[in-house]
Amino acid sequence: MRGRLAILGVAAVSALTVGACGSDEEPSGSASNSGTATTEAKAEAGGLIAIITPASDNPFFKAEADAADAKAKELGYETSVASHDDDPNKQSQLIDTAISRKAKAIILDNAGADASIGAVKKAKDAGIPVFLIDREINETGIAAAQIVSNNAQGAQLGAQEFVKAMGGKGKYVELVGKETDTNAGVRSGGYADVIGQVPDLKEVDKQSANWDQQEAFTKVETILQRSKDIDGIIAGNDTMALGAVAAVKAAGLTDKIKIVGFDGSPDAIAAIKDGGMQATVLQPAALIAEMAVEQANQLITTGETGQPEKQSIDCELITAENADDYGVFAKKS
Template identity: 65%
Template sequence: MKLTKRLLMSVVALGIAGAVSGTAFAADTIAIITPSHDNPFFKAEADGAAAKAKELGYATMVLVHDDDANKQNELFDNAIAAGVKAIILDNAGADASVAAVKKAKDKGIPSFLIDREITTTGVAVSQIVSNNYQGAQLGAEEFVKLMGEKGNYAELVGKESDTNAGIRSQGYHDVIDQYSDLKSVAKQTANWSQTEAYTVMESILQAHPDIKGVISGNDTMAMGAYAALEAAGRKDVIVVGFDGSNDVRDSIKKGGIKATVLQPAYQQAQNAVVQADKFIKTGKTGLEEKQLMDCILINAANASKLETFALKP
């Protein structure tokens, strides 16, 4: 099957080296669509899925939607036109992605979601996500311990369109709110962005100079917050993240950020491809649509074992 002109333009515009593997789709192809690879979490997903697909004999089409639902819709159109056998997706919005996934299903192309859920069941074959509530509780328990069960703190929240942002925040508060001496003085979104988190943290520091801790909905925002705190000479402020990135691992090892929560991005993506392969060959996965993978607390005790969103033995 030849690469369509529209798809070729999309891949070139994305500027992703090696976005299409295999020879002009000579092999059956799996599309892998995620947010920007500038975030190492999403790059790990794409790398994990692509590696497993190649191992199983598939070509891959690796595309980026940049958290833009309209762009994601165009990429689905491209993947459908190219005749891919399955789509692995970390979506661009719980509500906004339903139509694209259903459109692929109606064309006989199954979708396997990772990391983020959509709000409808029965349109994707699998939705494999981290147990965000369990992970958030782990992070909150460590945060409470690090804070000595008292002090003013701020929370950085992810994108409102992302179900995970709300689940993590709820998990944090269900633990932290049990401690009356821990006071939330600010709760602001930084949209999963390191740059936004830096700016938001600067504003929070100005309004609340007595702040003692920051709990973040992901590691990228935690890195931005810590950079702002460091620039202000406030290394005394405790920062806890969520994701398990190598950047935060390195910060933990240097005594910077204190902890994070590992969600197994690489393994999730590989599991999705294995399930896609089984579905392509048999018409079923043998598993429930919604699947949770537990998270792991990362702190100074085990940070050295963390590598690319996976914990080494």
């Protein structure tokens, strides 16, 4: 199978759990990022940092928003926290508000890889650096940083555990995230890289549930009404996996169908402990959000981040054996 993707500009997540900050070492061949609009100016810490994420009722996005908020306040900044609800128009309005309030930086989990390019450029043109977390955009040279989980590596971890849980054979369903989100395609590709090498595992259905729990429940319920001859479900995030868990439970098939998710959410960890899920893949949302704020502070106070624009952090596998070691999107200290 394909080897792990290289970590760009930061240490692996196992090292990050100590301090939640980037490595002082730069990878060979990667130039450090001097920011997008403030290289000529250095300032004292302070002022506004705007934090914009998708829906805050999703525990993953809430965790990253809370972590960024706490870190910014710790470093002496005021904060505004808002959700764009995956609506590019709302995101653009929130960027406009941050610009009008003369924010020192924007921490953004964006509303679409293509749809967000204009909003990020608008902030850059206004002299406000944007630090993207969790999701990339399909253009470089606009954001001050794009800090994401190593989704391909994490998906391969999850797929390996899924193959193990399935005993290397059976019929399975894949639930995919939003088509506009690059993470959805990368994770699905990582799953395929591993599962595709196991000839006795047969994919019988693949549907997008748009990262949504209720949509996942409805789609899995419909699939199981057509046929209960399903042995496993692998989902692109924990929210969809939990919808699948509920549908499988309602059908009385919990002991038969193996489910693997992705995110490392507290609810997924609880489902693993209860036997409803077999595994999830932790992407360190809180650590990545803290890194973004720290790099924003570095840019504001020194004129450069000292890191490349593209940065990728390794994920970790959570199973019943180590579930007690993890908390809210982070390994317990």
